[in-house]
Amino acid sequence: MFSAGTDEFVHDQDDEQYYDFISGAAGMLAIAGIGVAAASAYYLSKKPAPTQPPFNLDNQTMVEGPDLIHYSRFSPYGNEMKFMRYLYDDTRTLYDVMPRGSRISNNGPCLGWRADPSSKYQWISYQETMLRAQNFGSGLVALGLKPGPDTLVGVYSQNNPEWVLSEYALYTYSMVVVPLYDTLGPDACQFIINQAEMPLVICENDEKCRSLLKDIPACLKHLVHIKPLSNETIELAKRNGINTLSFHEVETLGNEYKFKPVPPRPEDLSIICYTSGTTGHPKGVMLTHENVIADASAILLHMGDTKPNSSDVMISFLPLAHMLERISHLVLYIGGGAIGFFGGDIRNLMDDMQALKPTITPAVPRLFNRIYDKVQSGLSNSKVKRLLFNAALGSKERDLRRGIIQKNTIWDKLIFKKVQDGMGGRIRLIVVGSAPLAGAVMNFMRCALGCVIVESYGLTECAAPTTLTVNGDYTPEHVGTPIPCCAIKLIDVPDMNYYAASGRGEICIKGTNVFKGYFKDPEKTNETLDKDGWLHTGDIGTFLDNGTLKIIDRRKHIFKMSQGEYIAPEKIESIYIKSQYVAQVFVHGESLKSCTVGVIVPEEESVRHYANQHGISGSLSFLCNIPEIKQLILNEITDFGKKGGLKSFEQVKDIYLHPDLFTVENGLLTPVLKSKRPELRTFFRAQLVDMYRKFD
Numbered sequence: 001m002f003s004a005g006t007d008e009f010v011h012d013q014d015d016e017q018y019y020d021f022i023s024g025a026a027g028m029l030a031i032a033g034i035g036v037a038a039a040s041a042y043y044l045s046k047k048p049a050p051t052q053p054p055f056n057l058d059n060q061t062m063v064e065g066p067d068l069i070h071y072s073r074f075s076p077y078g079n080e081m082k083f084m085r086y087l088y089d090d091t092r093t094l095y096d097v098m099p100r101g102s103r104i105s106n107n108g109p110c111l112g113w114r115a116d117p118s119s120k121y122q123w124i125s126y127q128e129t130m131l132r133a134q135n136f137g138s139g140l141v142a143l144g145l146k147p148g149p150d151t152l153v154g155v156y157s158q159n160n161p162e163w164v165l166s167e168y169a170l171y172t173y174s175m176v177v178v179p180l181y182d183t184l185g186p187d188a189c190q191f192i193i194n195q196a197e198m199p200l201v202i203c204e205n206d207e208k209c210r211s212l213l214k215d216i217p218a219c220l221k222h223l224v225h226i227k228p229l230s231n232e233t234i235e236l237a238k239r240n241g242i243n244t245l246s247f248h249e250v251e252t253l254g255n256e257y258k259f260k261p262v263p264p265r266p267e268d269l270s271i272i273c274y275t276s277g278t279t280g281h282p283k284g285v286m287l288t289h290e291n292v293i294a295d296a297s298a299i300l301l302h303m304g305d306t307k308p309n310s311s312d313v314m315i316s317f318l319p320l321a322h323m324l325e326r327i328s329h330l331v332l333y334i335g336g337g338a339i340g341f342f343g344g345d346i347r348n349l350m351d352d353m354q355a356l357k358p359t360i361t362p363a364v365p366r367l368f369n370r371i372y373d374k375v376q377s378g379l380s381n382s383k384v385k386r387l388l389f390n391a392a393l394g395s396k397e398r399d400l401r402r403g404i405i406q407k408n409t410i411w412d413k414l415i416f417k418k419v420q421d422g423m424g425g426r427i428r429l430i431v432v433g434s435a436p437l438a439g440a441v442m443n444f445m446r447c448a449l450g451c452v453i454v455e456s457y458g459l460t461e462c463a464a465p466t467t468l469t470v471n472g473d474y475t476p477e478h479v480g481t482p483i484p485c486c487a488i489k490l491i492d493v494p495d496m497n498y499y500a501a502s503g504r505g506e507i508c509i510k511g512t513n514v515f516k517g518y519f520k521d522p523e524k525t526n527e528t529l530d531k532d533g534w535l536h537t538g539d540i541g542t543f544l545d546n547g548t549l550k551i552i553d554r555r556k557h558i559f560k561m562s563q564g565e566y567i568a569p570e571k572i573e574s575i576y577i578k579s580q581y582v583a584q585v586f587v588h589g590e591s592l593k594s595c596t597v598g599v600i601v602p603e604e605e606s607v608r609h610y611a612n613q614h615g616i617s618g619s620l621s622f623l624c625n626i627p628e629i630k631q632l633i634l635n636e637i638t639d640f641g642k643k644g645g646l647k648s649f650e651q652v653k654d655i656y657l658h659p660d661l662f663t664v665e666n667g668l669l670t671p672v673l674k675s676k677r678p679e680l681r682t683f684f685r686a687q688l689v690d691m692y693r694k695f696d
């Protein structure tokens, strides 16, 4: 998840867009110049008790056998490699989730939204949600969709109540939901619709419908639109033999027919969640009802008293196309909580949060980093502010180390209140996952927000969270322990010098949350799932002495050159990229060659600056062809390589300068902006061959 390969459970897609809302809150940190002594006196008088951890935090996992398999101390089965499948007898498939939420909350509010940024949240109850989902599902059956897990239906929308209604409608008739989203790359939606042979897609708006109608997959017969379509789009669809209906029309149709629900079995497929690979087409991760329920149930058991309940409200803004967000929803519904959707524009997220006042939110490190950076830069120009801030942070960090989480100290009132209020003021629990989070940032967020923040690690292939930190462990820089539906072991990665016997290796996961394979792709499944059912994640981890897992690296592309030395091109790239002249770099090597070569997209501004100083002008393409500029860049990166400790056989011996950036659109980057190495190799084949020719 930390890079390409087996994929991340939350793509940092649309990063800028998603987290820009933080910028609006510049100077969120109010620093008041009030006496520090008074502050500490007030604060000393109100200290709550520390969190009671569920067990000794020096010994957080169970370990078994010669392979040092780590599993949860919460596991109800002890150490027999048996894994939890569900927590509640009445909740064994996704179809069971809403009735449980309804019972637990006494038919409380389930889904909420705002018509526009000036209005209040409106809600539908659990019963209404179930009824509308059943009607919508019945409508799909009336349109000719066959109940059962062979029918796959796409949902192509931002988060909204209709997304959830669609999903539960499909489960009501044992059909399978397939999220579609933009950042999978060009033509990905068409590829997925074709591969899954979808007869119908539920589509948010005119624009998304138009994009599907550009190149219509033959299997597609119906488009259900959530927002109104233009007459033009309706006409276009009609001309191409596609039936368009509004969401509401399908509900009405279903209400007329009232088809009986066809509940799924735990072993039935529930979702195919496509993720981008570093190579070729997106891969469809097949998850059964049991996979997903096991994961959510294990999280609930692991969380103990902090788990969501019927007083909780969660804000939904991370993409529902990803498992972390979906599992978060699930955990809320099982606990009878409510979900409020953001308005769809991330720039207004703060505003949505203030209207909703959520108690729970999932988060990604990116969001925390933004807040942290903002606060740090706000401090940089004032010594007094920094002093006061450090006193506040120091005081709250001391609490944290004692296991005390609170937000009513004087420091909160003086210093941290704005950050807390920015998120609505009621947040009590945040689950953060999807990428490593720096310790200083995590500490800061725990202190500033004064709420429980748990860190998790997982992949789409195991239904998202697979490890979680436990109550009372507020130390940063680890991802906790396996949750009780799975076990984790480390295996050797000799190429990278990681050996399980010395406590480091590739993380492998086995359990009831591990997927059934990639849809219609036995070869890739075979590369990822071994014959004993272990999922090979590609992430390198180590278990700390107290049994918590720490992610330390990512399995790299490595190859052996003709003289027998191993080369990791990504490592070389990570050094070259530091040069001011390099915007992007791709390092290539071959087993029959004795050196590496590279493709570099120059940083236009600095190259132009150099060119101007030397009386050269022209387009970037022109500059790329000037030998002097190529030599400049080659010399500079070789210098960086030397300083960065590269051996001479690792250094590129020649480069080709390319004027156009590698992008997601031109197919050279994954949606998380990682290089697609095989595509790059193909794209630049002629140049690579040409460079190597000189050394033959």
Ligand SMILES: *[C@@H]1O[C@H](CO)[C@@H](O)[C@H](O)[C@H]1NC(C)=O
Pocket: 059
């Ligand atoms: C950790 O806990 C387990 C189970 O309670 C116990 O068997 C084991 O001896 C403990 N290990 C240490 C180092 O205390």
Ligand SMILES: *[C@@H]1O[C@H](CO)[C@@H](O)[C@H](O)[C@H]1NC(C)=O
Pocket: 231
């Ligand atoms: C779209 O078509 C409907 C029905 O044919 C018509 O009533 C409506 O005015 C049209 N809207 C536009 C914007 O042309």
Ligand SMILES: *[C@@H]1O[C@H](CO)[C@@H](O)[C@H](O)[C@H]1NC(C)=O
Pocket: 305, 306, 308, 309, 310, 311, 312, 428
């Ligand atoms: C839900 O959990 C919170 C935090 O643990 C607690 O304060 C609240 O009383 C709980 N509500 C219900 C209905 O159990």
Ligand SMILES: *[C@@H]1O[C@H](CO)[C@@H](O)[C@H](O)[C@H]1NC(C)=O
Pocket: 057, 058, 473, 474, 475, 544, 545, 546, 548
């Ligand atoms: C677990 O061990 C790590 C590494 O020794 C340490 O940094 C961390 O503080 C420990 N966690 C707890 C809760 O003691």
Ligand SMILES: *[C@@H]1O[C@H](CO)[C@@H](O)[C@H](O)[C@H]1NC(C)=O
Pocket: 522, 523, 526
């Ligand atoms: C999976 O790999 C094993 C050996 O690694 C091989 O025997 C088997 O045929 C492969 N299966 C598929 C479907 O590729």
